[in-house]
Amino acid sequence: MKGARKPAARLARPGDVPGLAVRLVAADSLQGVLRRRRPLDEILESAKAATALAERDRALLRALLGVVLRRLGTLRRLLAMFLDRGLPPQAPRVESALLLGAAQILFLNVPDHAAVDLAVRLAQADPRAAPFAGMVNAVLRRVTREGAARLATLDAVALDTPDWLMARWTAAYGSATARAIAAANGHEAALDVTVKSDPEFWAAKLDGRVLATGSVRVVAPGAVDALPGFAEGAWWVQDAAAALPARLFGDIRDCRVADLCAAPGGKTAELILAGAKVTAVDRAPARLQRLRDNLTRLSLEAETVCADIEQWSAEPFDAVLLDAPCSSTGTIRRHPDVPWLKTSDDIVKLSRLQHRLLGRAVELTKPGGTLIYCTCSLEPEENENAVADLLAREPRMRRAAVTAAEVFGRDELISKSGDLRTLPCHFPDSDSRFAGVDGFYAVRLIKA
DSSP: OTTOOOOOOOOOOGGGSTTHHHHHHHHHHHHHHHTTOOOHHHHHHHOHHHHTSOHHHHHHHHHHHHHHHHTHHHHHHHHHHTOSSOOOTTOHHHHHHHHHHHHHHHHSSOOHHHHHHHHHHHHHTSTTTGGGHHHHHHHHHHHHHHHHHHHTTSOHHHHTSOHHHHHHHHHHHOHHHHHHHHHHHTSOOOEEEEESSOHHHHHHHTTOEEOTTSOEEESSOOSGGGSTTTTTTSEEEOOTTTTSGGGGGOOOTTOEEEEETOTTOHHHHHHHHTTOEEEEEESOHHHHHHHHHHHHHHTOOOEEEEOOTTTOOOOOEEEEEEEOOOOOTTOTTTOTTHHHHOOHHHHHHHHHHHHHHHHHHHHTEEEEEEEEEEESOOOGGGTHHHHHHHHHHOTTEEEOOOOGGGGTTOGGGBOTTSOEEEOTTOSOOSSGGGOOOOOEEEEEEEEO
């Protein structure tokens, strides 16, 4: 009929457009990290849309989010060059669409036209962002034409680390090392595994290589639970640096050892294999169950206790390992959301908790026993400063310096105080896929 309004065009459902469903999950996850400050792993484990994806799409999802979060500062600076009026504050999906689109154009093997089209569809699928779909299209088309040249003018190492964090690392380690840490964080970490025995055999089986520490490093592994040896319990996932603190006890055969804040259980497994009688303690029931499941798969046994160690009572142990809750700034290669979730205030709060946990760990250590305190943080307040404070107020404790022989002759892994200190830029390799380790700190203390 003349003058009748034409029906509005129906937007395609996600399942009708190849690749759109995974981009929608990626956009929602990105907003969860950047807007709601939720850890990425927590988001992906709880989101039904993410868990429903096929394995191939889950891998793509991880790749998309990993690139955006690792290059977030650079991408935001680059996009700002093409945004005359900035981003619409009422439509956060616009930034997510732009970030994901630009990341695919500049860093991933996705055809430009597909990256642009899917980003526009992301905007169209959100009522608040839909009015800006044309802007998304225009900006990303400029990225396809000019993005690479503009990218070459930016200092990505500085931009992709928040200023407050770079300032901390510069103060603690010097400018050159701080930049080396930031550069290392720009590369995705390989999969490290600790094997029960015969690392050379498993390196060949997993198409990896044996590191100087004895860990096996694997690149492009795919689904971890589908790899040879996983179901049989021949190995467990554990960064090469995280595998070092438990070895600082020396001979602990038949010793009673407490592993505090023990989940997911990599260090527990190491202690058991070293011959110790282990009590693994964690306050989170779900995390403790994960530890139990891991030990079952590995055919290893330990006493497990669900408790807050600040309230937990037990007879003192021959040895105590405390892997304390921390800011996790040494694990950014594996968890690129960390810099965008944490603040300096978080470090202050965590350091207070660590002081309390250290004091409790001292009480759980027998006279003559050994206490290993460790974190995966790069921040002095959570490590050296916490230990210095403990030693100043606790005359029963003394430091036992780590020797070069205990870290495979690598003097660079020993701090001036004689503690273990790994940095993400350690273990360099011409192939970046094999380079780096998590940033880890560990001190060995003896109780008089």
